Amino acid sequence: MSTLYGLGCDLLDAARVDALLxxxxxxxxxxxxxxxxxxxxxxxxxxxxxxxxxxxxxxYAAKEALAKAWGTGIGKELSFQDVSVLNDEAGRPVCVPADALKLKLAQRGCEVLVSLSDEQTMVMATVMLVPQSDRPRLNHEQLSTRKEEQ
Structure with a gap:
């Protein structure tokens, strides 16, 4: 059976973000x-x-879901700037951690998986912290380069 280190979910009304903007x-x-x-x-x-x-x-929802999966919320150990939620060449959302979070993830032996959904006025993000795999990971530069090539 596979280990799950953390699970977080966030549901957000996009009108709330629009108001904050x-x-x-x-x-x-x-x-x-x-x-x-x-x-x-x-x-x-x-x-x-x-x-x-x-x-x-x-x-916003993805980063809140990550903080819930981490178990601390935003502010104590994690900030919104600790991770970028980008898309790979197939459009799949991926979490690209900044160096400090990369180190924390390595110490825990886990990686971040994310799923995003939006439907008219609502958005949802689910994050799972799972054991690190051997598959190659993309960094900011690789994702940016792939976007520019398209």
Whole structure:
């Protein structure tokens, strides 16, 4: 039987993120999204488009779900900047941890799997912390390069 180190789920009304964007603007975007995520957010139309708002909302939900799976919530051991939730060449969401989180994951012997969903006004993210596998992992640069090649 396989080990599961943590499981987290977050359900979020995209209107809540839209309201936070209206209230706090770019400051909110910078708090939630990493540089790599902000590039994709802008490519999708940013705060002025529905696609941009849903992108931001799914990343917010994914990071909240990760914090729940980790068992601490955002702020104590994890921040929104500790992980980028990007897409691989097939469009599958992947968590790319920053160096500090990469070290914590290695110490626990686990990796992060994420699933995202959005439907009109609601977004959902599920995160599982599972034993590390031997499969190759992509980093920010590899994901960015693959996007530029498309």
């Amino acid at each position: 209206n209230d706090h603007g770019e400051r909110f975007v910078q708090r939630i999204l990493t540089d790599a995520e902000r590039s994709e957010f802008e490519r999708r139309g940013g705060a002025q488009s529905r696609r941009g708002v849903l992108y931001l909302a799914t990343r």
